[in-house]
Amino acid sequence: MSNWYPKKGRVIFHIDMNCFYASVEMAYNPKLKGKPLAIAGNPEERKGIVVTSSYEAREKGVKTTMPVWQARKLCPSLIIMHPNFDRYRTASAEMFKMLTDITPIIQPVSIDEGYIDITECKHLGNPIEIAQNLQNRILKELDLPCSIGIAPNKFLAKMASDMKKPLGMTVLRKRDLPYKLWPLPIEKMYGVGKKTAEKLQAIDITTIGKLAHANVYQLRQILGINGERLKNRANGIDHRIVDPEAVNEFKSIGSSQTLPEDTTNEADIRQLLHLLAENVERRLKRKQAAGRNVQIMIKYYDHKTITRSRKLPYYIDKKADILMIAKELFIQHWNSEPIRLLGITVQEVEEKQYIAQQLDIFTYEKEAEKEKLYNVIDRLSQKYGKNPFKQMHGTNIDDQPHTSFQKDFLNDYKQ
Missing domain, CATH: 1.10.150.20 (5' to 3' exonuclease, C-terminal subdomain)
Structure with missing residues (x-):
C-alpha cells in the first residue's frame, strides 16, 4: 500500500463525466441509449449549437459547438434535445455527493468534472481500488459513465482522464511522461x-x-x-492544491447573447443591452458582489470580435450604472456594421463584505431610496415569478436555454 501513497507527494483524481448532458438524458430515458443524440442550445434557430453529443453521434462527425444544421447534415438520424439544466444539476450534485464519501478535499471545476485529493485515504484501499469503486458506483446508482485520471498533481490527473473514454481509468506518473504524455x-x-x-x-x-x-x-x-x-x-510540474474554496473565487461576472439574426436595428440592440445589464446585476446581487470595471463585447456578422472596457474609481452593482457605461462604450466603439452577439461583463469583482464604501450623505440617501424600490420589486418578483415592472417586446432572451453555467451551482452537493 505504501508504494501507492508517496511520503511527500499527493495522489489526485480528476473525475470527468463522459458526454454528461447526453448521458443524463439516456439515463432518464433508456430508449435513447445507443442512438446518435445531441443536446443543443436552441435547435430551431440559426444560433443553435451542439452543447454535447453521444459517442454514436461523434462517430458521424458531430462535435461540440457545431451548428445544428451542420450536425443534421452529417447525421440525418440525429436526435436533438433541448438542455434540461435542472436535470443536469441534480445529477451533478448526486455525483459530487459520492465524492464526499471518499474525502472532503473536493474541487468542483464544472458541472461534470472535478478533482479530489485522496492522499489521506489509505484506509479505503489503493488508488486503483478507490477509483474503480467510485466509477462503478456512479455507473450503478446514476447510470452515468465517467473517466478517472490518477496522478501526483492536477495537471497530470486532467491529462490522464482524457486518455481513455468512455469509462476509462488512467494512471499518469512522472516516470510515465516519456511514453504516455x-x-x-x-x-x-x-x-x-x-x-x-x-x-x-x-x-x-x-x-x-x-x-x-x-x-x-x-x-x-x-x-x-x-x-x-x-x-x-x-515536465509534470504543477504545485496547485485541490482547493475546496476555489469554486467561490470569481473575478468577473458577465452575460452575453447571440441575436436571432445579424442586426443594425438600434431598438433591438438597446433592448438587448438592457437585458444583459439586468442579468449582470442579478448575478452580482446573488454573489453579494460589485465590480469597478465594465467591459462590452461586440461580435460582428463576419465573426470579427472586439472588447472594450472602462475602469472606474468606484464599485458598482446596479443595472443603471452598468448599462450607462456599457452604452457609452458601445456608442463609442460600434462601427455601424451588423451585430451577431453582444456581451456585458463587470470585472475586478469583489464581495461587498470586503469593499469599504465611502459614501457622502447625498449618495447614501440616494442609494437608500433606491434600495427601498429594489426590495419592493424583489418581493413582487418572488410572488409573481418575474419583475412586474419589466416591459419587453417579443421573447425574453434570459428565459431561453443557455449553453453555459455560472459557478454558483457547484456547491449544490453540500446541501
Whole structure:
C-alpha cells in the first residue's frame, strides 16, 4: 500500500463525466441509449449549437459547438434535445455527493468534472481500488459513465482522464511522461488553445515532449510567463492544491447573447443591452458582489470580435450604472456594421463584505431610496415569478436555454 501513497507527494483524481448532458438524458430515458443524440442550445434557430453529443453521434462527425444544421447534415438520424439544466444539476450534485464519501478535499471545476485529493485515504484501499469503486458506483446508482485520471498533481490527473473514454481509468506518473504524455500533439495539452498551439508550432514545438525540452527564454518571448508555466506542466510540474474554496473565487461576472439574426436595428440592440445589464446585476446581487470595471463585447456578422472596457474609481452593482457605461462604450466603439452577439461583463469583482464604501450623505440617501424600490420589486418578483415592472417586446432572451453555467451551482452537493 505504501508504494501507492508517496511520503511527500499527493495522489489526485480528476473525475470527468463522459458526454454528461447526453448521458443524463439516456439515463432518464433508456430508449435513447445507443442512438446518435445531441443536446443543443436552441435547435430551431440559426444560433443553435451542439452543447454535447453521444459517442454514436461523434462517430458521424458531430462535435461540440457545431451548428445544428451542420450536425443534421452529417447525421440525418440525429436526435436533438433541448438542455434540461435542472436535470443536469441534480445529477451533478448526486455525483459530487459520492465524492464526499471518499474525502472532503473536493474541487468542483464544472458541472461534470472535478478533482479530489485522496492522499489521506489509505484506509479505503489503493488508488486503483478507490477509483474503480467510485466509477462503478456512479455507473450503478446514476447510470452515468465517467473517466478517472490518477496522478501526483492536477495537471497530470486532467491529462490522464482524457486518455481513455468512455469509462476509462488512467494512471499518469512522472516516470510515465516519456511514453504516455510527450508523444502527444501539442494541441492535445490542457491549457494550450488554438492560438497558443499555432505559436508553438511556428517554432517547431509540435509535441508535448518538444515543449518539455524547449528553451524557456524562447517560450517567454512568445508566450510570456505562460510559456514557462506550460513547460513546467509538460515536465509534470504543477504545485496547485485541490482547493475546496476555489469554486467561490470569481473575478468577473458577465452575460452575453447571440441575436436571432445579424442586426443594425438600434431598438433591438438597446433592448438587448438592457437585458444583459439586468442579468449582470442579478448575478452580482446573488454573489453579494460589485465590480469597478465594465467591459462590452461586440461580435460582428463576419465573426470579427472586439472588447472594450472602462475602469472606474468606484464599485458598482446596479443595472443603471452598468448599462450607462456599457452604452457609452458601445456608442463609442460600434462601427455601424451588423451585430451577431453582444456581451456585458463587470470585472475586478469583489464581495461587498470586503469593499469599504465611502459614501457622502447625498449618495447614501440616494442609494437608500433606491434600495427601498429594489426590495419592493424583489418581493413582487418572488410572488409573481418575474419583475412586474419589466416591459419587453417579443421573447425574453434570459428565459431561453443557455449553453453555459455560472459557478454558483457547484456547491449544490453540500446541501
